[in-house]
Amino acid sequence: MADDVLRLALAQLNFKVGDLTGNLEKIREAVATAPECDLVVFPELALTGYPLQDVVDRPDLYTQLESLEPALLELSLQKPFVLGLPVRNAEQSYNAMALYVDGERVTTYLKRNLPNYGVFDEKRNFGAGEKATVVPFKGHNLGLLICEDAWSEEVVKQTAEAGADVLLAINASPFEVGKLNLRKQQVMARCQETQRPFVYVNMVGGQDELVFDGNSMVLNAQGKVCMQLPHCEEAVQVVSIQGRRVLTQEKPTELPELASTYQALVLALHDYVNKNGFPGVLLGLSGGIDSALALAIAVDALGPERVHAVMMPYTYTAQISVEDAKQQATDMGCAFDIVPIESMVNAFMTELTPLFEKTERDTTEENLQARCRGMTLMALSNKSGKLLLTTGNKSELAVGYCTLYGDMCGGFAPIKDVPKTMVYALSRYRNTLGTAIPVRVIERPPSAELAPDQKDEDSLPPYDVLDAIIDGYVEKDMSLAELVAQGYPEESVMQVVRLIELNEYKRQQGAVGPKVTGRNFHKDRRYPITNGYFWNMAKTYAAES
Structure with missing residues (x-):
């Protein structure tokens, strides 16, 4: 020796x-x-x-x-x-x-x-x-x-x-x-x-x-x-x-889990922007929790001088959303602009109304708002050369609670693999390091603000339930029966798993984003878009239950 x-x-x-x-x-x-x-x-x-x-x-x-x-x-x-x-x-x-x-x-x-x-x-x-x-x-x-x-x-x-x-x-x-x-x-x-x-x-x-x-x-x-x-x-x-x-x-x-995860997200964004030669980033700042966390990550990764936040209000945008977005941008020292989209949406609706005749108002009109925002941000990205960040989280991406060519527009998705419950936890953690995210943004019920008095839980199970089902089905490959046996409501399990399977086509068109969970969409979980597995699984479950 x-x-x-x-x-x-x-x-x-x-x-x-x-x-x-x-x-x-x-x-x-x-x-x-x-x-x-x-x-x-x-x-x-x-x-x-x-x-x-x-x-x-x-x-x-x-x-x-x-x-x-x-x-x-x-x-x-x-x-x-x-x-x-x-x-x-x-x-x-x-x-x-x-x-x-x-x-x-x-x-x-x-x-x-x-x-x-x-x-x-x-x-x-x-x-x-x-x-x-x-x-x-x-x-x-x-x-x-x-x-x-x-x-x-x-x-x-x-x-x-x-x-x-x-x-x-x-x-x-x-x-x-x-x-x-x-x-x-x-x-x-x-x-x-x-x-x-x-x-x-x-x-x-x-x-x-x-x-x-x-x-x-x-x-x-x-x-x-x-x-x-x-x-x-x-x-x-x-x-x-x-x-x-x-x-x-x-x-x-x-390091505690939240600290290590937050630092990993900051490093991921920093290197993606710098290694690919972008002068900076811009993002839509809605006054909601997801874009607020994305903005904090961006400023920590690049410095406020390389970050541009844009608020794009419409009829259904609450005044407190505008106030909170402006407050956060001010606190973090980044550029901030307000670009109303009402005239854009109205122009589209004027041209489309004859084609929409005899149809009821539905998510089409809601998605049109998101797509006007997406076009606005992409135009600013093209003009400035800055990378557009899309701000959706893993929970939304899993069930398709996002608009293709709307809020999914962007070249990098910093919280793509972060479940909604972790979004809240990371936001609270970031505020322990210094003022970053207005407390009201964290405490308000989440809403896409695409319809009057809209709340996420009008369309989805509570996020703690939703994230648990996503974790079980996506990361642990649990069956419908196993998920129900865990105590989650059968109706919620069927809804969430169905949405996960239906929205594979959206995910495969989404921006790249850093992996932080045990199984992310795209690299870890690679599923065919045309896929009848869930439907057969649902029939088997129904026959056996």
Whole structure:
């Protein structure tokens, strides 16, 4: 067992998918500026960003990677480092981990355990490695692992048995509520099974629907967390290991669930806007809770000078909605405009009235209001170049309580995966940090304000019931009978599940937004639009009940 002290710099950094030269510069800077250490450890696919999706199949990607290899070899003359990058052998791509020392690539490990569930499609893009890799380094034997490898008792056991005295895993593990504890449980189990310390280096940053939260950590051979890097922040921090003992002992800081979720949403929006080159964002600020939370996230992510809020009142808009929207924009210091839509709606109705003859007033007229707002916001987005945020939540999206080409207009949906009950909780949490959302907005009954005295609960079950049914059906795959057995009203269960199935076509046309729950729409839950499953399930339930 090694007596030398091994100092590893955990480089928890934010990389951009496909930006090979930009990512190389971040790697170069980290190697140059890292605290005194023996080895700098970068996350999974650091050189290319993660996930590459089908970019990884492009032959020219590997031409570019080959052209960067001399720079990586030269960089290792300054300081050894290990990082993730794709490699290609015999027309097969692999998710790999390479160790560079003294101008050489000493070893290349190929990821063995490829995730192919939820948001992951690695078996579509990569082949699996077949053997454990242990490499001698400064008197230690480093067992190399990549992300999902650490979730396999067999893979980690084989790596330990191959002679590793330190397990070193690079990761691109995205955030969701409760995920950090699950990671810790897995890594803790691997430590206890092998009696080896475990170094876990995770990526940080937003990438379309995914948010990588960092929280890199080091556990000792008994599974105790000895060091943990920040949540949703870049950081480079050194850990010292001697033999199988972790010498660094720092008490990890745990963020409450609401705080960690809010920070993940802020990071997701920040990176989507900045990595895609938008000068700022705009959104419709209705005076309701959803747009209020979206505005707070936007200002926290980008600063008030890059955020433009627009209130678009109509006949049914309450005066307090206008007042609350203006108050919030003033409190948060962002630009605010009022654009009435009554003349727009009236113009449409004048032209459509002959075609609507002999029909009753229904949601068509309500949706027309939302679509006038959507057109107004899209025009402002086109003119300014700012990204339009759509402000709907997961509960509304699940049951289609939103208007296609209306309030669904936009390029990014910051609270798309946030259930309504969590919207309220996050809003209250944000107000603990400073004035952000008027209390009256939080306390008022939610309303789309598309009809006189309209309330959400006129059309939907109470949100605590609605969210529980959505959670059961969407995230836990519970049947109708199981949901009813949980105590939810049969009428509500049938209504909500029917609406979920009917509105798949809407969801598939909606804007991208960050995943924070266990199963989001689109990446996690992929259902066909043309789908008779619910109707057959409903018939079976009716026959058996």
